[in-house]
Amino acid sequence: MKRQSNHKIIISGGGTGGHIFPAVSIANAIKTQDPGADILFVGALGRMEMEKVPAAGYTIKGLPIAGLRRDLSLKSIRENLLLPFRLLDSIAAARKILDQYKPTVAVGVGGYASGPLLWAAGRKGVPYIIQEQNSYAGKTNKLLAPKAVHICVAYPGMEKFFPASKIVLTGNPIRNDILPSTRESHQAACNHFGLDPKKKTILVIGGSLGAGTLNRCMENFLPRAGNFPVQILWQSGKNGILQATKAKNNYPQTAVYPMEFIQRMDLAYAAADLVISRAGAGSISELSAAGKACIFVPSPNVAEDHQTHNAMALVKEDAGYLVADLRAPDLLMDQAMELVFNDSRLAVLSENILKLSRPHAAAQIAQMVLEL
Numbered sequence: 001m002k003r004q005s006n007h008k009i010i011i012s013g014g015g016t017g018g019h020i021f022p023a024v025s026i027a028n029a030i031k032t033q034d035p036g037a038d039i040l041f042v043g044a045l046g047r048m049e050m051e052k053v054p055a056a057g058y059t060i061k062g063l064p065i066a067g068l069r070r071d072l073s074l075k076s077i078r079e080n081l082l083l084p085f086r087l088l089d090s091i092a093a094a095r096k097i098l099d100q101y102k103p104t105v106a107v108g109v110g111g112y113a114s115g116p117l118l119w120a121a122g123r124k125g126v127p128y129i130i131q132e133q134n135s136y137a138g139k140t141n142k143l144l145a146p147k148a149v150h151i152c153v154a155y156p157g158m159e160k161f162f163p164a165s166k167i168v169l170t171g172n173p174i175r176n177d178i179l180p181s182t183r184e185s186h187q188a189a190c191n192h193f194g195l196d197p198k199k200k201t202i203l204v205i206g207g208s209l210g211a212g213t214l215n216r217c218m219e220n221f222l223p224r225a226g227n228f229p230v231q232i233l234w235q236s237g238k239n240g241i242l243q244a245t246k247a248k249n250n251y252p253q254t255a256v257y258p259m260e261f262i263q264r265m266d267l268a269y270a271a272a273d274l275v276i277s278r279a280g281a282g283s284i285s286e287l288s289a290a291g292k293a294c295i296f297v298p299s300p301n302v303a304e305d306h307q308t309h310n311a312m313a314l315v316k317e318d319a320g321y322l323v324a325d326l327r328a329p330d331l332l333m334d335q336a337m338e339l340v341f342n343d344s345r346l347a348v349l350s351e352n353i354l355k356l357s358r359p360h361a362a363a364q365i366a367q368m369v370l371e372l
Contacts, residue, residue, distance in 0.1 A: 005036030012042040012117035013109035014049030018282035023109040024056045025173035029366035044112040065090040065112045090116040105372040115140040122147040127372045133172050133281030136309035137161035171358025172285035180291040181270035189271035200340045203272035205235045213325050215240040219247045221333040231255035235262050274340045279307035291354035293346040295321045297328050319352035
């Protein structure tokens with residue numbers, strides 16, 4: 001018989017896998033510590049969380065919120081002009097959700113829906129916790145910080161953004177199956193993906209939607225991929241899979257394997273000797289837990305250029321390399337080919353990034369939530 005719980009928790013945020021997967025990790029950790037806790041997610045209508053959260057077994061409600069578009073197309077200008085109205089509608093919708101659900105606590109993990117929900121929660125006296133994933137805090141979290149009970153961060157030195165008394169250095173929540181690879185897990189991973197366990201393996205990941213720059217780098221590399229004794233798992237993302245498959249079909253003998261989405265990231269990490277990735281906070285936290293040598297190509301299309309700040313925090317610790325997005329087409333794959341065969345450098349990078357790992361972040365945040 002499930003024991004009764006007084007905890008009714010709203011977890012708000014999303015937009016990308018980098019926000020959704022940590023949110024689900026926190027929810028799972030809450031359920032582990034208090035199986036009777038009632039959890040409701042609040043996300044943005046039309047965004048990935050509306051599909052991924054129910055798939056993880058949780059209920060979600062959507063707000064009509066959207067983010068600022070940074071390109072100058074007519075469609076983007078029109079969408080941006082609608083933002084103030086969508087924000088007001090989202091605050092009204094958030095208030096209605098709070099009145100109906102009556103949460104005891106709220107958690108914001110970043111993403112479009114987090115701002116309106118936590119703002120409304122603060123106005124109604126609902127205590128809330130902010131989870132700031134990046135080394136450079138976003139504007140929304142800085143605005144929400146004064147009324148937060150705790151602000152969970154992943155990097156030292158966040159006092160320049162938030163009141164020091166509220167900061168708790170937890171790290172970012174990750175899926176609990178992400179671990180450093182062993183000989184056995186490497187073999188199992190290679191079997192899963194049909195790879196040669198004796199060959200060097202590179203994993204290229206651009207996030208759940210893909211990354212145009214990384215995909216172009218891979219397409220440009222395909223004609224000479226056969227010159228290197230290396231195999232590449234290439235997550236091209238939803239937006240790039242058709243072009244990636246077409247490009248690969250021109251070079252059928254190369255050991256390059258494009259995939260839209262990799263479900264078993266634990267095995268993908270275990271197979272890889274080197275990872276090429278964007279520098280989102282969630283990706284960095286998983287790569288740290290897996291102890292993977294990495295080359296980071298920060299996305300230039302993010303608020304406050306936070307991915308460059310994230311990657312630089314690792315570069316300073318000799319825990320990763322950074323290639324700027326603009327330079328990637330010329331430099332990235334040459335650097336990758338040089339690094340993947342340098343076992344001593346791979347070992348140093350792996351050791352240093354593993355030192356930065358905080359694998360128990362979800363459990364620590366869950367405990368703080370349940371204490372409110």
